[in-house]
Amino acid sequence: MTPGPLLSVAGVVLLLGLVVGPGRPQLWRILTLCGVAIGMGAAVRVLSGGGDWEWRSGFPLGGEAMHLRLDGVSALFLVLVCTVGGGGCVYGGEYWSDHHYPASAPRGRAWWNALLVSLGWVLLSANGLHFLLGWELFTVSAYFLITLDRQRLQVRAAGWLYLVASHTGTVCLFAFFALLAARTGSWDLGPLRGQAGLSSLFWLALLGFGVKAGLFPLHVWLPSAHANAPSHVSAILSGVALKMGVYGIVRFSGWLPVPAASGWVVIGLGSVSALLGIAFSVAQNDFKRMLAYCSVENVGIIFIGVGGAMLAVSHGDAPWGRLAMAGALLHVWNHGAFKSLLFLGAGSVLHAAGTREMSRLGGLWPRMPWTAGLFVLGSVAASGLPPLNGLVSEWLIYLGLFDAVAGRGPAGWAALPAILALATAGALALVGFVKTGALIFLGAPRTRAVARADECGWGMRVPMLALAAVCLAIGLAPVLFWPAVSRAVDAWHPAWATRESPAPLATLGLFQATLGILVATAAAALWYRAKSRGGRRAPTWDCGFRAPTARMQYTAASFAGITAGWFDWILQPMLRWRRPRGLFPTGAFRRESVPETVLERVISPVAAGVLRVSTAVRRLQHGRLQSYILYLVTGLLGLGVLVLLEGAP
Amino acid sequence: MIVMLDLVLRLALWLLLPPLLPGLINKVKAWVAGRRGPPVLQLYHDLARLWQKDVVLSNLASPGFVIAPAVAWVALVGAAMLLPLGPTGAAFGFRGDVLLLVYLLALARFATAWAALETGSAFGGMGAAREVSYAVLTEAALVAAVLSLSVQSGSITLATLLAPAAGAGAVLLAGGLFAVLLAENCRVPFDDPNTHLELTMIHEVMVLDHSGPPLAVILHGASLKLLLFSVLLTEAVLPLGRLPPFVAAAALAGGVLSVILGVGLVESLLARFAFRRVPLLLTTAFLLCLFSLLVAWNGGAA
Amino acid sequence: MRALLLVIIPLVGAALAAFWPGNRTRPWLLPAVGLVHAGLTFWLFLDPPRVGPADWFGFDPLARAVLPAVSLLFLVCAAYGVSYLQVRSERPNRVFVALLLTVLSLLSAGHQARHLGLLWIATEAVTLAAVPLLHFNGTPRAFEATWKYLLVGGTGIALSLLGSFCLGYSSLHGGGGGDLTFVALMSQGAGLSRPWVLTAWVLLLVGYGTKMGLAPMHTWKPDAYGEAPGLVGAILAGGVTTVAFTAILRVRAVIGAAGAGAIADRSLLVIGLFSMAVAALFLLGTRDFKRMLAYSSVEHMGILSIGAALGGAGMWAALFHVWTNSLTKGALFLSAANIRRAAGSPSLDAVRGMSVLTPRSSALFVTGLFAVTACPPFGPFFSELKVLRAALAAGHGVATAIFLGCLLLAFFGLTRVVFAVVDGRPRRAARVNSQRFVETLGVIAPPLVLLGLSLALGVFTPPLLQDAWSAAVAQLRPAP
């Protein structure tokens, strides 16, 4: 079957799920899983060399004939949508069940399918108007998913922030697509690299898609939205929705000409996002916020790759760009997989313990061994460590950038800081994930809530296992996934299409697999040895301290203290504390919180300024008719002057 | 067959030689202090004894407490196997293996820190936090060093990367990498491997609660890491690839020994730094590597 | 003749209502007349009559492009009116029903007026006829609003009369024989005296702009919309403003023919942007969800004005926006009226958590919010994008940036208010009050229908309608 029928069936099935979803959870699950499986089939077909698919309708929709198109780039993202969409659907059934949330769970099912359909629509649309249509629907459905739990003020505030930030981005995209349509005379999209006059539009696209992707200064909405959303929603937001911003940039940097400086700007923004995103991440106390900021970092990594590829294209189609782009696109998958896994794991913890604060958790591993194990696996992948998938894509980006440096061209000057940023961000990510994993799962429980925690059921476990399997598969056998990624890269820049894979992915895979086996063997051997040597249990020695309490354990803030200290200039942590005084001190405390600096130090003051202007202007409507007539006369005079000036020859 | 033999010999070398190094360092220190010091082979005895000893696990520890040292050890062995050994080259080199080496070191670090946090002791947290935090700077320095070598050789395969000399920036690179070596292996002035039970340590506090075979694995891994860095430093600075094989082998051995001597001397002559000055020193190391990178870049352009 | 029936039938209906005995049955006249009117309009739309060039009155392309929207809106509002007046059965509705039908009649006349004087008379008459509708509630607040509406609106309408005089005088200068039909004026072309034409344009733009609610002449709007019953607000915002807009379009065509089109467009663009900016700033802070609708209306009038300034494509988009805005805004007004009735107050200080008390109206309100802020798949999304494209195609970069900025600020303000109304825990007073309000089909279906129409209009814009807009543009901007 060609992708066409598959996609239409998938769409219909998902829409059917949307309609029946609120009332019939079981049927909804089956329909949604079928839908994503069929959609995945279409995408895989394109990625496995089945050829691109393109379709134009005879009838108009919103005044424009439909133009759908599935090529390598969109198919790659479609696979991600389907994977996480299916996983989240299964997970949500138990996590956000009708039993716990009788009001919002049915709504959530409908919006879930609306989100999936609109995401697919965005990926398929090759018409500016329809692209925007899907884009807005996707934004709105994501908003309603974030705010499923509308009773909580925090959730509503986070949702509103998301909504207005997204709308800001959308307004940029309005301008982008309208300008494109005005310049080309049609809403139709497609490869237009020849029209050099369009290149300056890229900046609008970067702004619009950058907001959605969560690039550093534009990420302000991201932490609170991802932290406050239900966790399966956080997973798809972080794993998939952010990637739509990436998709936009990749798509339009491939189709449209770009300005000469764009590669530099993108790689620069990527580096900044990677570094500062992870710096914020490390300093968080809320584990879902930590994961959210980590997404900023990963989007930064992806943009480093994309920017590298754009630089390569603008410097004579240098072949290393292919590596960078491949790394970026593979990282789209990888981040989608491991971040969704981590958010699902975080959801499991939240479900069990009822708090997002790491410093109130601890010692969860005996109660939730599955979650703990899977979370650690996700952490290793997210830190880019061998033998998992995070390493593979970062490694590809590194290879591309190192080649750029070796070429010693001007692009090398962009690649050098990017490499250093990537390396530093990787090391910082390790800090963050060691901290998060350990504080949640290791040591002694810090509060009583933790002691009552229970492992999640299979409904939540299976999707996590599936995502973990994806992480393992890409990590151990990257070569299997190369053809798909390389087709996407070719679709992005056809001039590279003829070249073979320049990266020894097979060797890397072999090494990773060997390493995996050796790790498993060595671990088993040592475990066996330790068991055979007694394996006696005793209280933690802790240098002979006799009465350790759970409160004496290292906290999130103290663990991150050193690294966070280096970033004080941007983190601007707020510290409130009272020292213990006297012989029998009472009521001492120390609270440290890291604000969202860009939001609170930059955007809030600007917003306050606008509101002040608004307040001043609103005072003009003070109820006195006399002034109203005066305004009218003023308008008359103003227009008169305008016409006089314009009319004067 | 030859390949297998090569592999086995390398493995043997990497497994058997490392415990010698701490002994040598201790000898140097004793010699400077005018003492006799412990035997050179002390660590071998210790390892053997620990392997036989019973294990006591914390009540709070998960299986990860035992697994993590094994993971770290395998990661270090893997990293070591990637490293070429002077004239014999690498066991298996491929494009980008140098990055894998860096990330294997990171994996080892992840495992060590994880194990340290298992017991919920404040000491473990302290050590782990310091370990992973300072590693941010050492990793940046290491990658800068790799970049500088890569710019010079035009390659990102360890074997070709390390073959030529470091060129004009060799001194800078040597300084930077030596500092990285000291930091990564928790030597003075970053850490003090001799003191115990002090709040200001890194590595030792992380392994406080380990005992028996896991501790043996950790200690062996630590010494392996020391050897790994010594070899890396030597090969990065000396133009081994341009020397005849035997001379190169001798140069390598000599290089490693002089690094060890250097470590011993530093430990004898310097005191441990205050913790707030550690990042400063590491930043200096990073800058040294960065300068060597710039030198390499300009040298190539000229 | 059929065109004249559009005026006569509602007038007859009004007369009937004035003498209808039963207070309970009288409201049914509204949908009955509305239905006949809509049917007739639809017939005329499909089979437009011939309009002679000298006709003072007729279903010409512009009327064909706009009047059906008003008729449709009135029909739905009339259906809502039946339920509404049943809820408000304590008040006599004789005047209300009669005048509502009169308003329909005058709206039909205004849209079809092809003569400067006739147009002015119809507009002035609508202004007057709407007065008792505004103070239907009979509260002091309502009288205050009416007073302001009447004086500001009256001043505006007086200025437009003065403007009409000026235009007439300029025609006399050009040797015109006092024929004030738009066709005759346009045919005089550059013969019109330029100083008088420009004076006329300023006065007419301010005059009809007051009626339309362009800033800074919009001040009556929040008061009137805030105090009038919801369906009156919907008809004012969707119908009366439309008459004023078509008036401006017709006048602009004359000005354009006189060779001052560029000046007219510039002033339309400036006043449109200014209206959007003022509306956006007010929306950011307003604490009353009915006044919010008024400011939103000001914003959309700004969009219409900008569209009209952007040449043929822009004018086409503006006509499209007339439709989408009327229908969408109607849905917002009706659902807001439900919420207002249930909550007992339009102020954010007293109203919150309405999704608990009036779940359906709240859902409609939120949907309407998204629709009116150009969220697809509703109509305004498509029409605003077309305005945007026209603006960019005309090379108005800075104006576009301001336009988008204002849309964004308005979105901030609107979402803030709407979510504050809908979310949270309702207050006790509202809980008690809302028990007297039942969300019957009669009050839920009309806004739902309007939203459905808005959606359908955006997604499947009928080709016939598109042709009608193109024909209207051809009428207003004849190719040189």
Add this chain to the structure above:
Amino acid sequence: MNASLNLLIGLAMGLNLLALGSSRLPSLIRAMSLQGVVLGVMPLLLEQGADWRVGLVALATVVGKGVVIPSLLRRAMRAAHIDREMEPFIGFVPSLLLGAAGTIAAVALARALPLLPEHQGLLLVPGSIASVLTGFILLIGRAKAISQVCGYLILENGIYLFGLLLIHSTPLLVESGILLDLTVGVFVIGIIVDRIQRAFDSLDTRKLTVLRE
């Protein structure tokens, strides 16, 4: 003919200033109604002569503005027990100065606008502009609703003056305009002023500021 017309226009302009300067409501109403009567007579003096429709308009104006509206206003005034404009937003002397300046500006402005040959020498345009400005000053500057209504009526008188230029070429527009304006006048006063007076127990517009942001 033109001379007598100009004399009347001059009289109307003088009444404008009187309206601006009077602090007592009865004298304001008197000035307004007198102006209405003067205006009502004017069409009959126009050169083109008068037919029955013009006569009807003249009659309606004289009756409406000279009798009906003033009496309605006086009744409202008595009901509300006010006869004096207190604390205007624009004081009487500034109002007068503004009015005078406006009159001068009107004359200047009118020069920029060309007149038809048959209207040369007529002061209709400056008179009209001056009255409109006076109306605006009263609308903006006075606090009592009755004063504002007077302002509105004077504004309409200005428009009426302008309409005289066109009364023979486009009779329908002018006549219907004049008549409808009269209706508005009656409407405003007869209904709204009365209702407001009852609802607020006052005709001070300072109390009409409940609706605000």
